Amino acid sequence: MTKNKSILDRLLFDRFHLLERPLYKNNLMNIKIENRCLQSFIFLLPVMLFAIIFFFIPFIKVVYMSFFKGAILGESVFVSLDNYKVLLEDAGFWRAMGNTLIYTIIVTPIIFIPAVFLAVLLNKKIKSVKFFRAIYFLPVTISFVVASYIWNWIYSDIYGILNYLLRSLHIIDNPILFFGSTWLARFSVSIMVGWKTIGFSMLIILAGLQGIQQILYEAASIDGANQWQKFKFITLPLLRPTLTFALIISVAGSFKAFDHFYIMTGGGPARSTETIIMYLQKIGFEYYKLNYAAAISVIFLVLLLIISALQFWAGRFNE
Amino acid sequence: MKKLCLMMVLMLIMTSLFFIGNVQAEKGVTTIRVWDREVLMETTVKMFNQKMEGEGKSIRAEFELIPYAQQVSKFMAALAAGNAPDIYSLDLIQYPYFTSINAFRDITEEAKALPYFEELPQQMLKLGMREGRIYALPSSIDLSCLLWNKDLFKEAGLNPDKPPATWNELVEYGKKLTKDLDGDGVTDQWGFALAGASGGAYMFWFLPFLWSNGGAMLSDDGTEVLFNSSQNIEAVQFWKDLVYKHKIAPKSSINWNSGDRYNAFVAGKLAMFLGGNFNILSLEKDAPNLDYGITFIPKSESGQFSSFAGGNLIGITTQSKYPEATWEFIKFYTSGENLIEVWAKQGVLPIRPSLYENKYFKIRPQYMEFAKFLPVARAPYSAKYNELYDPMQYCMEKALLDQMSAEDAVREAAEKMEKVIK
């Protein structure tokens, strides 16, 4: 099985050559090596400047800020772990965490199961596959803002087409308030996110599928395996690295959810769909408690890191 | 290679154009920057500039429209960066906070010297005051009220000129106005709708119910939370009953924003709706044939009528370098010329009640009703107002979605509010 390198491995590790030292004995070439260092440095300078000013320094600053109080208006006062202590007892914060977690748990299968299905469906050598692939990918290209408004309009209880269809088919009598109750709101938003993201996950899984060699399936056919057995014993295990990878991205994305909740539910009903980033934005940019928001940012960062690492470890573990 | 260089130079020029911000080219002219969330202020600014030119004064005003959602964030950013506008007409509810951080100039003497100072609405003025000093004057008024569809009243056999005045009457009339018109088992016409979907909506439309029953959210000076009271519980329970017990308001209206309610009213699907003076011009355009009336928000049997005094206050920021020029503008703004020819013309209530009898209002008598609401209207005073939206919305939603009893919701809201105020 080790011969069968996953597409992930190939892309990451095969190109990653370590330093190649030219074995020239010519002195001129040796001078060129030093020049190369300087030139390299100049070529890299703009990128490094951006990275340092707008990434690394803020990265350090956010941790630093979380230990203070009073930024923007007024003097900054050192308060050590105070912000974190308040955080532990902040019902709003924990609620936001819970909401984000629940949402992630709901939306991930809504994205993945259809994505796997579609990827398997499109894993054929028919020409029109490219066309359908593009269709399913279309929602990925638009913004979450636009997608949210399109679906708000579909979900509307007064003018919405969905309620109309359901009522015409006599599936329901009264219009459904898609954002009227906690769980329904979560599912309604998740369905929209599913529509929007399935195409993306499908692509990744499709790439993974195409890395599995046909010979394996043919050998299994000879052994008398049926479609489902082939899927279970060949496809799934070989797809595991790709699935893990796609999962990590998807979960990370779900944790960062903001746009669609901001627009579709505003965090409601009763703060049940307010995600951690929404909470962060509220504390930082509506209440202007910047240091407290910095503490929330730090916790968020750590959390995301842990979850991604856990997923990575769990995925590797079963190889 | 040359083409590339040329392109890069062009791009560099384009880029550097963005470094060139506002260049104050005029020398010798004092330019004051005026911010407002109302588009109408631009007309005021134009008229002001014409007047200044006519009087030979070298003061000019410049207008910038601030989107409603960014009123606070933009101002905070500008204050912190040191480039606040000279004049800001801002939602009155934000003033307690901004006066607490010394963002606005003390204009007590100048204000009191105005001949019409006494007629300015006191409850609005209060929001721009701190410790007896005045930092802003009322600039526009928004009052919450009840609108009713006279035609639907007639159809239901109710007197079209007699709207409900009390909670009991609201229920009684509402029941007659809530109908299933096509017999499919689904209500098509509702008597009433709740006003929710945002903390601001609850403040503007629910608080008057609370107030009319004798309850309150905060003490007058904003230091104490008085939310946990039996009167408030009654008011919350009343709203709940409208949906679940009397069934005259759709459950979905909890999620309706002002636009949704307005649309339902215009479409004739809603007989009575909570709105304000800002609906009048839109109704003229969208439903010219709709015969409607305006009245107080119904009060509880033993209570008093109430309304929410919303709107803007206009103040001079402490960062402004032109105290005389800006006062010149404020004087012009509060003059009859501006208030009538610019604002009343477009249906905005003038902040000087003596000007209500103007030619534009004479052709729209609905506006005169608002003169009645103003004396009973009020607004809560708190420097932490922004943080009160959350507890209010959370608990109202929990109660109205029937996830919590009225008592629990009110108690929890009060606890959260206390945490904020503390």
Added chain:
Amino acid sequence: MRKDRHLGFYITNIGLTVLFLAPFYWALISSLKPYNEILKYPPSFFPTHISIESYKDLFTAGEGVFVFFAKNSLIVSSLTIFVVCLISIPAGYAFSKLKFPGINILFLAVLSIIMVPFQALLIPLYTLIHQMKLLDTHLALILIYSTFFMPFGVFMMRNSFDSIPNSIRESALIDGASELKVMIQIFLPLAWPGIVTTIIYVFMQSWNDFIIALIFTSSKSAITLQVGLMNFATARFYMNWGMINAGSIIAMLPILILFIVLQKYFIKGMLAGAIKE
């Protein structure tokens, strides 16, 4: 037997296609209905007559402020693309061909930008931008977008350059060309697929961004289309569904057109984008 299998394939896919495209269709149709027909119940599947009044309302509302939103989005996205290309092409070249001891650490450092969600850095970025007095400017957005989208560009360019044999470069150097010349005149033309992919990725990300634009801009001189659309939808007391649908269509049109024309690069780019994470 084969025809049967294909039939199932086509039926399933066409059915799914209808499902996937239905929301787009509904938004488009709703934007082309006359206003009173939009609010009609039961809703009509085809407009009685095509009306562009929603679009007219959209462009005249708030004294034509919508055009500013579009203009701002266009300026910010274009300049971001320019900046990202400008800085990631040399960087990709350096990471690919101009290696020195320790360069891998720098590469990992740049890639780590992708690992960290920018949302966690909004607070310090806000204080930084406001200290630089750049709040509510195009430049603020361009700087932030460039920082967070350039790692993709760097990765893409490095991969593209890697696939060009070193021998071409060495013979050019022996002939006396400078590295810069080699990069621009030889490698760039050969690596244009990577550049196109980068351009598409950066355009999509900056055009569709919401939270960064929301926090760092607030006036019509800088607000982008996504935030502007939200401002319209939450405008005081009046939500016009026709305008919102029209605005949504306009906001997604550029990216959809770009996608349809450049599908191949898009998908390749997204795959590479995912894998780099």
